[in-house]
Amino acid sequence: MKSVLVLYLSRNGHTARVARAIAASVDAAGGKAERMDVVEAAREGLDWNAYDVVAVGAPVLYGSYDRRVFDFVAANRTLLDARPNSFFNVSVVARTPAKATVEGNRYMQKFLQLSAWKPKDLKVFAGKVDYPNWPWHERKMIQLIMKMTHGPTDPSTVVDYTDWNEVAAYGRRLLTLS
Ligand SMILES: Cc1cc2nc3c(=O)[nH]c(=O)nc-3n(C[C@H](O)[C@H](O)[C@H](O)COP(=O)(O)O)c2cc1C
Structure with missing residues (x-):
């Protein structure tokens, strides 16, 4: 049975929920998934040999990513590269199809530029x-981003743009990576 580790950083809980759904999909497809917060993994360390596949996920925050994600993947680059690996990002700009692709999502391109680790597989998810x-x-900041990208600006808005079928498909895809 393939074991998959889903590492994630989540500022307000949505990426954690995505990670949970990925793990559930891995389990449902016959794999064995574990999840861990990147901050906890950096602090406590990891038994890397216990995992056949590792995925790392992070939300886009202020046009980039939490520094601790870059630090973690840089410090563990060799261990990540020693097994099939994948990176996924979560952002609200990915709510439009053109920005939901690896090529069309400039934050994914930014990750590839700034990260010392170059993931073998990539996935873009729309967030919340x-x-x-x-x-x-934070609300003011996102309202500004939304105004610029023609999204919702009403402060009472709660919209989950995540395609949960795609999240489940990604979980199954992790099991096929080699
Ligand atoms: C402080 C903050 C900054 C954000 N900056 C961006 C951004 O620059 N571009 C974008 O597309 N989404 C941005 N978002 C949206 C988040 O990526 C999205 O809400 C995601 O689902 C958050 O995941 P989390 O709950 O795991 O932190 C931002 C959200 C917050 C709270």
Whole structure:
């Protein structure tokens, strides 16, 4: 049975939910999935030999990613490269089909430019707009991004743009990576 580790960083919980759905899909397809927060993995260390496949996921925040994601993948680059691996990002710009592809999502391109680790497989997911649950300064920032990209700006908006069938398909895909 293939074991898959899904590492993730989540600021407000949505990427954690995506990671959970990926893990559930791996399990449903006959694999064995584990999930771990990147921050915890960096602090506690990992038994890398326990995993056949490793995926790393992160939300796009202010046009980039939490520094700790770059630090983690840079520090563990050789271990990541020693097995099939994948990176997924979660962003609200990916709600439009053109920006939901690896080539069309500039944040994915940015990751590839800035990351010392070059993942073998990539996936873009649309995330969630959750104005009521975001601190006001974060809400203001996303409203600005949304205004520029013609998305919702009403502060009461909660929209989950994630295609959960795609998330499940990605979980199954992880089991096929070689
Ligand atoms: C502080 C903040 C900054 C964000 N910046 C961007 C951004 O620059 N581009 C984008 O497409 N989405 C941006 N988003 C949207 C998030 O990527 C999206 O809501 C994602 O689902 C958040 O995942 P999380 O709950 O795991 O943190 C931002 C969200 C927050 C809260």
